[in-house]
Amino acid sequence: MAVVGARSNRHNIMAFPGMTAATSQQAILAATQTFYHPPITTQDIQPDRPIGYGAFGVVWSVTDPRDGRRVALKKMPNVFQNLVSSKRVYREIKMLCFFKHENVLSALDILQPHSIDFFQEIYVITELMQTDLHKIIVSPQPLTSDHVKVFLYQILRGLKYLHSANILHRDIKPGNLLVNSNCVLKICDFGLARVQELDENKHMTQEVVTQYYRAPELLMGASHYSSSVDIWSVGCIFAELLGRRILFQAQTPIQQLELITDLLGTPSEEDTKTACHGARSHILRRPHKANSMAALYTLSSQATHEAVHLLCQMLVFNPDKRISCADALTHPYMDEGRLRYHSCMCRCCQTTPAGRQYITDFEPIAPQVFDDCFEKDLTSVHQVKGIENLKCFYECTLYPESFKSINIFQI
Ligand SMILES: [Zn+2]
Numbered sequence: 357m358a359v360v361g362a363r364s365n366r367h368n369i370m371a372f373p374g375m376t377a378a379t380s381q382q383a384i385l386a387a388t389q390t391f392y393h394p395p396i397t398t399q400d401i402q403p404d405r406p407i408g409y410g411a412f413g414v415v416w417s418v419t420d421p422r423d424g425r426r427v428a429l430k431k432m433p434n435v436f437q438n439l440v441s442s443k444r445v446y447r448e449i450k451m452l453c454f455f456k457h458e459n460v461l462s463a464l465d466i467l468q469p470h471s472i473d474f475f476q477e478i479y480v481i482t483e484l485m486q487t488d489l490h491k492i493i494v495s496p497q498p499l500t501s502d503h504v505k506v507f508l509y510q511i512l513r514g515l516k517y518l519h520s521a522n523i524l525h526r527d528i529k530p531g532n533l534l535v536n537s538n539c540v541l542k543i544c545d546f547g548l549a550r551v552q553e554l555d556e557n558k559h560m561t562q563e564v565v566t567q568y569y570r571a572p573e574l575l576m577g578a579s580h581y582s583s584s585v586d587i588w589s590v591g592c593i594f595a596e597l598l599g600r601r602i603l604f605q606a607q608t609p610i611q612q613l614e615l616i617t618d619l620l621g622t623p624s625e626e627d628t629k630t631a632c633h634g635a636r637s638h639i640l641r642r643p644h645k646a647n648s649m650a651a652l653y654t655l656s657s658q659a660t661h662e663a664v665h666l667l668c669q670m671l672v673f674n675p676d677k678r679i680s681c682a683d684a685l686t687h688p689y690m691d692e693g694r695l696r697y698h699s700c701m702c703r704c705c706q707t708t709p710a711g712r713q714y715i716t717d718f719e720p721i722a723p724q725v726f727d728d729c730f731e732k733d734l735t736s737v738h739q740v741k742g743i744e745n746l747k748c749f750y751e752c753t754l755y756p757e758s759f760k761s762i763n764i765f766q767i
Pocket residue numbers: 697698702703704705714715
C-alpha cells in the first residue's frame with residue numbers, strides 16, 4: 357500500500373525547474389560517478405574504535421552485537437550533574453528522536469541501564485558516517501564543482517527541514533556535517549540547538565556558533581537572533597568549499613568582525629540595529645571600508661557568477677536581508693545539485709524498470725514544529741533522570757549483555 361501511495365507522488369525528471377534536457381543528461385552522467393573515495397577500509401573486520409571527541413563526550417564506531425551492523429555509539433557522560441546540563445542533553449536526545457530527514461542525523465536507538473542507580477551517562481546509537489566536511493576540505497581529495505553543488509544542496513535541504521521545525525542549529529560548521537562514501541551529507545551535533553524564540557524581548561545567549569562561522573549580529577552582541585545565523589554559517593562553508601580555506605579565520609571575535617567588514621564593507625546604521633551599543637559605536641567609529649565582495653570571484657575557478665550571486669545573498673550583514681534556506685534552494689545554482697542528489701543518492705525517489713520516479717516535493721519541511729514545552733515541567737535532575745521520562749518519547753533499549761564487551765562502556 358505504501359509503495360502505491362508513494363509512487364502516485366512521483367513525477368518525471370523534466371519537472372526539475374530551470375533544467376534543459378542537455379544539462380539534465382550531463383548532471384545524470386556525472387551523478388553516476390563516485391566522487392569521494394574514502395581510505396580503503398576493512399570495515400567489517402575493524403575493531404571498535406573512537407572516531408570523535410568533544411565537550412559532549414566521545415563517539416565510537418562499533419559493531420552492534422544484536423545485528424552485526426556498524427553504527428556510531430555516542431557516550432554522553434556526567435549528564436546528570438546539574439539541572440541545566442540534564443535539560444540540555446534531554447533536549448538534544450529528544451531532537452535526535454524527532455528528526456526524520458535524510459540530511460539530518462537521527463537516533464537509531466538509546467541504551468539505558470537496568471537500574472536508575474547506574475544511570476550516570478547516556479548512550480545514543482546513530483547511523484555511522486565515514487567522514488565529515490572538514491576532513492574532506494583539508495584532504496588532498498579534489499573537490500569539483502559537482503561536489504560543491506551536491507554538498508551545498510544537502511546542507512540547505514537539511515537546514516530547511518530544521519528551520520521549518522522551528523529549530524536553530526547554532527553550530528553549523530564543516531565538522532558538524534557528516535558525509536558517507538556516496539557523498540550523502542547529514543547535519544549532526546545538536547548540543548547547541550534550540551527552538552526559535554519568537555519574543556524579541558527575550559534574551560538569547562550569544563555564546564553560540566564556532567567563531568569562524570559566527571554571524572555578525574552575534575559578534576556584535578545581539579540579544580535576539582533568528583535562523584539566519586545558520587545561513588551565515590552556510591555562506592562561510594560555501595566559500596570554504598570553493599576556496600578550500602576558511603573564509604574568515606581570526607584570532608578573536610573583534611578581529612573576526614574586522615575580517616567580515618573588510619569583505620562586506622562598513623555596515624549602515626540600519627544594518628547594525630540589533631547590535632549592542634558598544635559594538636555599534638565601535639564599528640561606526642572605524643574608518644569607512646568599501647564593499648569588496650568581488651574578491652569572492654578569486655576564491656577559485658568554480659566561483660562562477662551564479663555561485664557568487666548566491667553566496668552574496670548569504671553573506672549579508674543585516675540578518676533580515678539575508679536569504680532564507682527555502683529561498684536559497686530556489687536559486688538556479690542549486691539545480692544541478694538537486695538533480696544529482698535525486699538521480700542517484702536520495703532515498704525519496706526510486707529507480708523502476710520504467711526509469712527514475714521522482715518525488716514531488718524535493719525539499720520537504722517538517723510535518724510539525726518541535727515542541728519544547730516539556731522543558732518547563734522539568735524541575736529536578738531526578739525527574740530528568742527518570743527512565744519513565746525518557747521512555748515517554750522513545751522506546752529505549754536495555755543494554756544487552758553483549759554490549760558489555762564494547763570498550764566504550766569501560767572508559
Ligand atoms: Zn529523491
